[in-house]
Amino acid sequence: MKKIVIVGGGAGGLELATKLGNKLGRKGKALITLVDKNRTHLWKPLLHEVAAGSLDHGIDSLSYRAHAKNHFFNFKLAALSDIDRDNKIIKLDKLIDTDGTEILPESELSYDILVMALGSVSNDFNTKGVSDNCIFLDSPQQAKKFHHLMLNKYLQLGVKETNQVSVAIVGAGATGVELSAELYNSLEQVSSYGFEHIDTTDLKVSLVEAGEKILPALPERISGQAHQELLKLGVDVRTKTMVTEATDKGLMTKSGELIEADLIVWAAGIKAPNFLKEIAGLETNRINQLVVKATLQTTLDDTIYAIGDCASCALPNGGFVPPRAQSAHQMASLVAKNIIATLKDKPVTNYKYTDYGSLVSLSNYSTVGSLMGNLTKGSMKVEGRVARLVYVSLYRMHQVALHGYVKTTLMTIVERINRVLRPRLKLH
Secondary structure, three states, X not given: OEEEEEEOOOHHHHHHHHHHHHHHHOOOOEEEEEEEOXXXXXXXXXXXXXXXXXXXXXXXXXXXXXXXXXXXXXXXXXXXXXXXXXXXXXXXXXXXXXXXXXXXXXXXXXXXXXXXOOOOEEOOOOOEOHHHHOEEOOOHHHHHHHHHHHXXXXXXXXXXXXXXXXXXXXOOOHHHHHHHHXXXXXXXXXXXXXXXXXXXXXXXXXXXXXXXOOOOOOOHHHHHXXXXXXXXXXXXXXXXXXXXXXXXXXXXXOOOOEEEOOEEEEOOOEEOOHHHOOHHHOOEOOOOOEEEOOOOEEOOEEEEEEOHHHEEOEOOOOOEOOOOHHHHHHHHHHHHHXXXXXXXXXXXXXXXXXXXXXXEEEOOOEEEEEEEEOOOOEEEEEEHHHHHHHHHHHHHHHHHHHHHHHHHHHHHHHXXXXXXXXXXXXXX
């Protein structure tokens, strides 16, 4: 029986494991194993909501082990350390508890086909002080850390001679913009849960972007509209501002200005994890992504695929496939077909990226973006209720890929019920 190992349980990796488990694992045609260093999965575009407290990671996350049982694949809790291509073995780090106790020793796992789906981490571009003074939103743990610190800052308002909570966010892509708006939404909610002394003037959010505009992936009109919405909320939007250092006082800019901040979030770029750089002699680019062919197989080994943010896939007309959830979703579907074709001794097919547009949610205030490709036969600007509906549907598509239509419908109903039963903001 062929052994298929998928490393990384993000959007692409988990969807792929689910597809292959349902199609191959269920019938005993292959042994599928998903490897991840975390016990649970949460759709990464939702992390800004965890950070702001409007989403409870403990309730909304998915157990890998339970999902594996329901979809006929295995789950192994571990972190990848190396790949032995000659013997087709991946090496896994020892599993360490939070107190430093060793739970499991180093181990190995053999494969016939390996899929790398490790996603990405924040890229600090070696900026001085960032690693020591900034919070990244690469995982639910980091998002929860930020939320915990924010709640503590709210508690200090008016008690420790603290008149305002200041947050600086570096990077005005989707994460930075959405977090900026979500923080003001959470501020409105927290004031009704025993923080009556707090109002909108108690929060100052500075959104810092080195480029010419916020949301560079979106058209000028949409970017400009989002910019105006943020200004209305009270966000201090700073474009064309280069950060040279992060300190415990705030951000130092190239012009010598100090942007004061109690908390700093770094969301200015992405890269694949550092240990992927030239791992097992595979070809990687300057941000550690594995370079793949049009079939999504790595350039130097056809038995190893890469999908999602950790893959560098060139577009036919120049440029590369952008690191988006829709890219990972499409890649997972293609690799599932190619693996099944390989097992049947049929040729593999090339990946064709379809851009369905970009949408950005400004919490409960607004949603803006553009729809492209097959959805509109061109490009269409959308905003308001229509944009919000499409934005939410992107997450529903991910849920459908994992659970099917019936369970996703039931989960949607439960979410609506919980809006009545549960607090609107996570307070712990």
